Amino acid sequence: MRKKYVIITERLRIRQFAKNDCIDFYDYLSNKKTYKYEPGNPITLKKSKELCIERSKSRIFFAVELKSENKFIGHIYFNRIEPKNLLTYEIGYIFNKKYQGKGYATEAIQYFIKAQFSKSNIHKIVAHCNPKNIKSWKLLERLKFKREGKLRKNIFFNKDKNNKPIWLDTYEYGLLKEDIK
16 A cells, blocks of 8 residues: 655645545636646546546645645646656646635645655756746746756647647756755
8 A cells, every 4th residue: 555645834735636636626627727838628527537536546646735625726746757867857737726826836836845855866856837927937936946948849739720730938947956955
């Protein structure tokens, strides 16, 4: 049996996904606005249930729960990048629009990365975001991530009416363990 993963902050609980997270998960992943800077399309309740079951078995997705309401308000993605000997991980996050602007993402990610650096042999954590997603890159900079570059038209999530990719730029950020001391 797998050990339960939990980080407790002042206002939040960061934990493994649970099968019964599907309603709160659906609440923000069914909203078209969530996908402005993210790949994918709004999901159905059925898909939300499937994803929660899948992610409850995963070691790379973590639920962020508002303790005062026992409400799942967002999630964090954290996965090791190949080659493994570089000791580098990628972090990503999506939070419910209804709970943005209250410092929850900052609090969750700050505690999460400190926990990862303290318990794991990690050299670097990287993050990527669309340059137009100002809230996301400002969050990363508040957390002491350094902008390391801009990748030009390196990714697409959608295609135009002629089935041609709509290419997007990406900011790349990095955080070293010594950056948070």
